[in-house]
Each structure stands twice: as structure tokens, then as C-alpha cells.
Amino acid sequence: MGLINDNPENPFKEAIPGSPAFITSIDKVVNWARSNSLWPLTFGTSCCAIEVMMAAGAAHHDLARFGAEVARPSPRQADLLVIAGTIVKRMEPLLKTLYDQMAEPKYVIATGACAISGGPFIYDSYTTIRGAHEVIPVDVYVPGCPPRPEAFFYGLLTLQKMIIEGQTIAKPFERRKPVLSVLPPRIKLEQIRDELVKNLTARSVTDLNQNPKELGL
């Protein structure tokens, strides 16, 4: 799973002359700049796109706080590919092309169960790709169906942290292993569940205590 540069003889990789101290300081500045101006590609294939692109980008949650609001319609100008939604066989070559067209450095966040593993469509589906990592390398996984905007932001912050810590100019193609960014440490799963239960009970559309076995599911 994931990426990483398994070709050590990369022709693009050259040692930069000069003292290591100089490179390290430059690295810090460059990585800081890169991490704070991630331009995402406008790319969404199904329901997660509504959550991630609309909810996260809109005023209430506001992606602009993290410098990632400049959605680009062209892969040439984008740094970040957010895979928001189901990838089907027909989409696979297009996703690959989009990824290849993006200029280095490029980062990939896979949001939602579908992009991680196939999600709700993992079984009995004739066309759903089981995880975006089967097509392109992924840096950060954000689970959820769809993920909350908070979870997505946490994934973005995780990626920023990886960029700041990780890449250097001297080794442009090397990256860390992909990570799974679940929830911010202070938010408990119970809190989210209680909030959902409260909302659902208030509207009383669902019997939350029903047993799926009795429904024959």
C-alpha cells in the first residue's frame, strides 16, 4: 500500500552542493511554504465530494484557514489530489492520468470508506476499485462515510505536518509511509455518536435501538 520511492537510482535525484546546514534551513522554509499553500485539484466522484468540497470549503468550516482553498480546475496547477468518492474501473485510467499530470511535489489524501477500501461497495460489486491505493500512491487516509469536515481538516493538518517533517530538497521523491488520520485526539467517538443520536432522535425518523437481525439484514 502506498508509495514510496522504491527506485533508489532515480535520475532526477541529485545531491545539492553546499553545506548541509544551509540545505536544512532552506528545506525548513520551503517545506513550511509548501505545507501552507496546498492547492487542491477540483476532483470528486461521488457523495464524499459534497462533504469535502462543499462542506469543508464553505464558510462554516472554511478550508481557507489552512491555505488550501484555491481549488484548481487543472492538474498542472494543483499540489493536492483529494480523492473524494468511489473509484470505478472506468474512472481508474482517468485518475491515473490526473495524478501523472500533476507537477511534483504532489500529495494525495483519500477521504471516505470508498477511497480507502471500496467501502459500502466492497462486496458484490463488479466495478468498484477497492481502494485508491490500487491506482495511485496515497499519503493520508481519512476514514468516514463521509468524513466529518473536522476529520478532513485533521487529515489535512496531518499532511501538512508530514510535509514539514518529511521531504527535503535533496531527496525530492522520498516520502513517508501513508498514515491513517482518524480523529483529532481530543474528540471522542462517543461525543460524535451522542451528537448524532441526539439529532436523529430529535427528528425521530429512525429507531436507533432496532436490531438489524430482526429486519432480516
Add this chain to the structure above:
Amino acid sequence: MSQTIESFKLLLENAFSEPLTYLEASQLLTIKVQENQLFATLKTLKETLKFDALIDHAGVDWPNENKIELIYILFSTHHNQQIMVSADIDRNQPTPPSVSSLWAIAEWQEREVFDLLGVTYKNHPDLRRLFLEDNWVGSPLRKDYKDDFILERPW
């Protein structure tokens, strides 16, 4: 002009010479036709009763009864009425007539049904796959479809 269902049914029955078979299963006004009368019925609905929009066309696979059910949902902007036409065709040799000469949109909707259920329409101008790759083998929406890619549900 808008009428009640009852007065519309009268209008409907006057337009056809044979009595119609209604299906009670759906909330929509539904008539059942034989495969050999399918095209004539739809033509009458279009030309005499002014059903000018084919809203949807789909197929349902019934492997136990060895049939494929074709569904046409029509809308008449003239009468403000919807009607559903259902026809059963043979599952092994599904060759119903194409209605793309009546409604142009049917061309694409029939391509979808051809793609997913393997129904080969007669007199269709351009019967190619629509959603799946051109070299796909089989019809994935048939209930007995299997291939190597599918992961079986383990329970």
C-alpha cells in the same frame, strides 16, 4: 389540461381497440403489454395520446421466472399525466423493438439497458456499450452474473 385518473383512463381505453391490462402493484398508472404489441402500444401513446416525454426506461431481471421486465415511464405535458408501461420479454433471447424512432432519448436509455442487462434491441441505430468498457464480457445487472473481480460477501 389536467384530468382525474378516472377520466384519463376512459380516454386511454378509447384510444385502444383491445381492453388494457392494468397492474395494481405500482402507485403509478401501469399497463401491461405483450412483447409483440409493445411498439404499437407505445406508438399509440405517443401519437394519439400525446405522451411526448419518455422519462425513464429500465429493465428488471427476474431469473426465476426466466424473464426480463422492461419498464417505460411516459409523461404527457399535454394531459399532465404519467403512465408506466411494462412488458415481459424472454430472458434468453431478449430482442424487443427499439423505440428510439418515437423518442430520441430512448436511444441512450436503451444503450444503458443493453449494457447492463444484455437486451439487444431491434432497429436500434447505434447499439454500443454506454457505461462499461467496450471489451466487457457479460451483463453485470443480471442476477446470476459472476466474474473474477467480484468479491463474494463472506456471510
